[in-house]
Amino acid sequence: MSQTPAPLTVLFDQARDGRPASREALVDALYDRLRAMAGSFLQDERSGHTLQPTALVNEAWIHLARSDNLDESGKTLFLAAAATTFRRLLIDYARQRNAQKRGGGALRISFEDAEHALPFPDASVEALNAALEGLEAKYPRQHQVVELKYFAGLPVRAIAEVLGVSERTVANDLDFSRAWLKARMAEAS
Amino acid sequence: MPDHDGDQIYRFFHRARDQAPAEREAWLRRQGLSEAVVVEVLQLLAGAARESVLRPVETGALPPRVGGGLGVPPIPEKIGPYRVISKLGEGGLGVVYLAERREPMVQRVALKVVKPGSDSAAALARFDQERQALAIMAHPNIATILDGGQTEGGSPYFVMEYVQGAPITRYCDEKRLTIRERLELFMSVCDAVQHAHHKGVIHRDLKPSNILVTEVDRRPVAKVIDFGIAKAMGPGLGSQTMYTEAGLFVGTPEYMSPEQAGVGAFDVDTRADVYSLGVVLYELLVGVLPFDSQSLRAEGIAGLQKIIRESDAPRPSTRLRMAPADRVTLIAECRREAPDHLRSELGRELEWIPLMAIRKDRNERYASARELAEDIGNYLEGRPLIAGPESAAYRARKFLRRHKAGVIASSIVLLSILLGIGATVRSLLIRAADLDRTRQALRASAELIDALSDETADDAKFENSLNKAAALIESGENWPDLDSAADIAMGCAHAYNNRGRHPDALRLAKRGLELRQRLYGDDHVVTLDARQNVALYMFLAGRMNESLEVLRKLLADDIRVLGEDEDRTLNCRQTLIGCLIGLNRIEEADKEVQALLAAGQRRGPAARDYLVDAQLLRCEILVRQHKLAEAIALADRTIAEEELANGPNSRAALGARRVRGVMALEARDYAQAVAILIPTLEAMNEAFSARDPYVILCTAVSIDSLAQNGQLEEAVKLAERQLRRLRQQLGVQSPAIQELAKRLRELLGDKPPTPEQARLLSGIS
Numbered sequence: 001m002s003q004t005p006a007p008l009t010v011l012f013d014q015a016r017d018g019r020p021a022s023r024e025a026l027v028d029a030l031y032d033r034l035r036a037m038a039g040s041f042l043q044d045e046r047s048g049h050t051l052q053p054t055a056l057v058n059e060a061w062i063h064l065a066r067s068d069n070l071d072e073s074g075k076t077l078f079l080a081a082a083a084t085t086f087r088r089l090l091i092d093y094a095r096q097r098n099a100q101k102r103g104g105g106a107l108r109i110s111f112e113d114a115e116h117a118l119p120f121p122d123a124s125v126e127a128l129n130a131a132l133e134g135l136e137a138k139y140p141r142q143h144q145v146v147e148l149k150y151f152a153g154l155p156v157r158a159i160a161e162v163l164g165v166s167e168r169t170v171a172n173d174l175d176f177s178r179a180w181l182k183a184r185m186a187e188a189s
Numbered sequence: 190m191p192d193h194d195g196d197q198i199y200r201f202f203h204r205a206r207d208q209a210p211a212e213r214e215a216w217l218r219r220q221g222l223s224e225a226v227v228v229e230v231l232q233l234l235a236g237a238a239r240e241s242v243l244r245p246v247e248t249g250a251l252p253p254r255v256g257g258g259l260g261v262p263p264i265p266e267k268i269g270p271y272r273v274i275s276k277l278g279e280g281g282l283g284v285v286y287l288a289e290r291r292e293p294m295v296q297r298v299a300l301k302v303v304k305p306g307s308d309s310a311a312a313l314a315r316f317d318q319e320r321q322a323l324a325i326m327a328h329p330n331i332a333t334i335l336d337g338g339q340t341e342g343g344s345p346y347f348v349m350e351y352v353q354g355a356p357i358t359r360y361c362d363e364k365r366l367t368i369r370e371r372l373e374l375f376m377s378v379c380d381a382v383q384h385a386h387h388k389g390v391i392h393r394d395l396k397p398s399n400i401l402v403t404e405v406d407r408r409p410v411a412k413v414i415d416f417g418i419a420k421a422m423g424p425g426l427g428s429q430t431m432y433t434e435a436g437l438f439v440g441t442p443e444y445m446s447p448e449q450a451g452v453g454a455f456d457v458d459t460r461a462d463v464y465s466l467g468v469v470l471y472e473l474l475v476g477v478l479p480f481d482s483q484s485l486r487a488e489g490i491a492g493l494q495k496i497i498r499e500s501d502a503p504r505p506s507t508r509l510r511m512a513p514a515d516r517v518t519l520i521a522e523c524r525r526e527a528p529d530h531l532r533s534e535l536g537r538e539l540e541w542i543p544l545m546a547i548r549k550d551r552n553e554r555y556a557s558a559r560e561l562a563e564d565i566g567n568y569l570e571g572r573p574l575i576a577g578p579e580s581a582a583y584r585a586r587k588f589l590r591r592h593k594a595g596v597i598a599s600s601i602v603l604l605s606i607l608l609g610i611g612a613t614v615r616s617l618l619i620r621a622a623d624l625d626r627t628r629q630a631l632r633a634s635a636e637l638i639d640a641l642s643d644e645t646a647d648d649a650k651f652e653n654s655l656n657k658a659a660a661l662i663e664s665g666e667n668w669p670d671l672d673s674a675a676d677i678a679m680g681c682a683h684a685y686n687n688r689g690r691h692p693d694a695l696r697l698a699k700r701g702l703e704l705r706q707r708l709y710g711d712d713h714v715v716t717l718d719a720r721q722n723v724a725l726y727m728f729l730a731g732r733m734n735e736s737l738e739v740l741r742k743l744l745a746d747d748i749r750v751l752g753e754d755e756d757r758t759l760n761c762r763q764t765l766i767g768c769l770i771g772l773n774r775i776e777e778a779d780k781e782v783q784a785l786l787a788a789g790q791r792r793g794p795a796a797r798d799y800l801v802d803a804q805l806l807r808c809e810i811l812v813r814q815h816k817l818a819e820a821i822a823l824a825d826r827t828i829a830e831e832e833l834a835n836g837p838n839s840r841a842a843l844g845a846r847r848v849r850g851v852m853a854l855e856a857r858d859y860a861q862a863v864a865i866l867i868p869t870l871e872a873m874n875e876a877f878s879a880r881d882p883y884v885i886l887c888t889a890v891s892i893d894s895l896a897q898n899g900q901l902e903e904a905v906k907l908a909e910r911q912l913r914r915l916r917q918q919l920g921v922q923s924p925a926i927q928e929l930a931k932r933l934r935e936l937l938g939d940k941p942p943t944p945e946q947a948r949l950l951s952g953i954s
Binding site for chain 2: 093104138139142172175179180
């Protein structure tokens with residue numbers, strides 16, 4: 001096996017064939033790119049320290065699709081991977097920021113409207129991350145729905161497409177996950 | 190907790206939510222679940238209940254479900270006095286049944302049971318109030334509301350005349366109705382809506398599935414159903430159509446007016462129905478909706494509201510061009526038309542009718558359904574329409590045209606300065622129809638807007654943004670909306686031109702022309718406009734003979750398409766005259782000027798500006814023919830007439846006085862030139878900005894006159910002052926600034942510049 005990272009197109013093809021290891025590799029490969037892009041978003045004075053996942057993910061897709069010659073069929077895979085990547089990125093970013101500054105552990109994730117807002121605007125990233133990990137362990141699909149919704153900013157319809165379930169299911173999963181996360185966060189605090 | 194529990198928790202969380210809140214715990218305990226699961230579910234439910242922002246309507250009391258499962262509720266046997274026969278359909282609001290009443294006579298009815306909401310009692314009360322109004326509606330194209338009541342479960346229901354028909358859009362396509370037949374059928378729908386409005390009833394939910402078409406004696410008859418129901422259900426329930434528990438939009442936002450799209454926006458009047466009618470008409474004509482359903486829903490509620498409230502609907506002919514070819518063929522076939530023919534029929538005038546009906550601002554829509562019907566009648570009978578092009582775009586183009594006219598009327602040397610004055614702001618207002626693709630474009634255009642609005646910005650930055658936008662446009666299909674792309678290409682052309690980069694301007698203008706040809710065809714007025722721009726930039730790039738050829742052909746086309754006296758034709762002729770004078774082909778120019786004068790006189794006061802311009806061009810020709818006295822007489826007469834018509838400080842009067850000053854200069858009467866030009870320039874300075882072409886042109890000749898008259902110091906001062914003002918508005922590469930700087934340098938000669946002068950001249954080569 002070559003030591004140089006496989007180009008994205010290869011990773012996409014492998015992930016499309018359902019090889020879980022490639023999905024991990026894809027997330028890793030996306031990490032640096034998304035971080036670079038998120039970095040420029042974060043440095044943008046106007047938005048302060050807020051992130052707009054929808055914008056970022058869309059931008060990333062356009063960018064990648066062009067630079068790596070990906071076709072539309074890869075978009076679903078990309079979105080799923082990007083959501084995971086993006087969540088990691090946010091957590092890392094928050095940790096880093098917390099390490100730099102004393103106290104004030106809250107990172108605000110800004111979404112354009114209430115519909116996209118995670119119901120815990122002021123929660124600490126650590127607590128949120130812990131709750132999300134708990135959700136992932138117990139309810140993997142529901143966790144993925146949450147990731148796609150809040151970390152890739154996808155509308156319900158698109159999530160349903162990505163996961164191959166009905167919109168109704170996505171809506172149910174979201175309701176459930178929100179309640180579940182809320183309960184876990186309440187326990188933690 | 191074992192996995193099995195997790196599964197149960199998930200399932201029973203949702204099932205318990207269908208129970209009334211007060212009964213949930215008891216219900217859960219009856220399900221034979223472990224205590225841990227019950228506690229967990231209750232805890233989750235408590236969390237979910239607090240979260241009311243996302244769920245405006247907490248479903249407190251759903252109808253009891255037989256079997257307690259997630260399945261479909263069974264069809265009731267009887268509702269009130271009606272025997273239910275079958276289910277006709279189900280929507281976001283409720284279920285519609287086909288039912289039958291035997292007393293006093295056998296009658297088949299459509300019975301709509303509304304899903305219960307928080308205030309079904311209030312809904313019924315409102316329905317009772319409405320009933321009176323509904324009862325007095327009697328129109329052959331309205332399905333009557335017969336009755337209303339409350340089911341045993343407490344849900345309100347409405348009883349309507351049963352109409353066995355297909356939604357109007359489907360009917361028209363299946364029967365392949367022609368455009369004319371569709372319009373005629375649609376007019377009867379407008380009539381029905383007008384009738385209801387007259388009785389004080391607003392529909393509020395007009396859409397194809399509420400406009401059913403049946404056949405009577407093999408002729409199509411439209412029937413509007415559900416009149417007054419949305420209102421009867423009132424705000425409490427009305428808003429529920431839009432949002433489900435998960436915040437999904439399940440109503441029919443495609444047909445909803447912007448004023449209805451806001452949450453809690455209930456200031457709705459009859460013009461909301463006009464809007465919905467407009468969308469239906471759009472669909473009947475074009476075969477697609479103004480906003481693609483998928484993109485409408487792709488961005489969530491906020492995005493959807495944004496599109497409904499802010500995005501302008503594309504013109505039907507444009508929309509059709511954007512659809513895939515096979516789709517268009519099919520759409521055309523359903524209308525018994527060839528695709529090209531359909532496009533041109535829509536593009537000619539017809540498309541303005543739906544566009545006017547779906548204006549965002551209801552004050553700009555048709556005032557009533559009747560007016561909409563009347564305008565359709567106007568179209569069918571070939572009378573002029575009430576509807577017309579969108580005012581903003583129209584104004585912007587007019588603005589551009591006016592300025593271009595000004596250029597030509599002025600001396601050719603400074604021609605290039607004027608272009609680009611019309612800015613391009615409108616062209617940069619992009620419809621956010623497809624966010625994915627639009628994002629990149631928006632970013633480029635945002636940079637471009639920044640660059641354009643600050644023309645003094647340093648060149649590298651300006652160039653960078655401009656080049657980026659230009660490259661996007663030129664690379665082909667990257668702009669989501671070709672119409673905007675064409676406008677932006679034109680805007681970039683103007684901007685390049687402002688920087689004195691004529692070949693680049695020409696390249697972009699050609700690209701804009703190409704796009705417009707594709708979108709609008711060869712004979713559309715915006716395409717003709719674009720050709721004129723191409724000719725101008727060609728001229729400025731030094732390809733004068735080529736430009737002349739283009740203009741001659743354009744003029745012939747203008748006359749053929751629009752006629753001899755249309756604004757566009759006059760404009761083109763002016764440009765042609767400018768070009769001829771520039772080539773020193775004075776006799777040909779004179780012939781064209783005569784034609785322009787004749788047209789100006791035929792047009793009368795409405796086209797006074799053109800007449801004035803024509804007379805001034807005539808002056809210029811007389812000067813070149815060495816008939817100075819005659820030129821001066823004509824200029825004096827022009828000034829006197831214009832001042833009489835529009836006062837001494839009208840734009841045309843000031844422009845004419847400038848020309849008169851130039852003549853004094855030409856006649857070497859420098860004192861008189863100064864006496865005319867300096868007050869004229871002051872008046873212009875007051876009325877227009879420093880970069881206005883009139884000001885720029887007048888400044889140049891004023892400085893020349895002062896210098897010739899021996900008032901060197903004043904000339905320098907004037908040059909300094911105007912240069913200072915201009916540098917606040919334009920970049921150093923602008924021909925206007927370079928021209929002025931050249932004059933200042935000439936005036937200074939060998940004299941070392943003062944620090945202030947050096948500052949003013951800095952950066953200018």
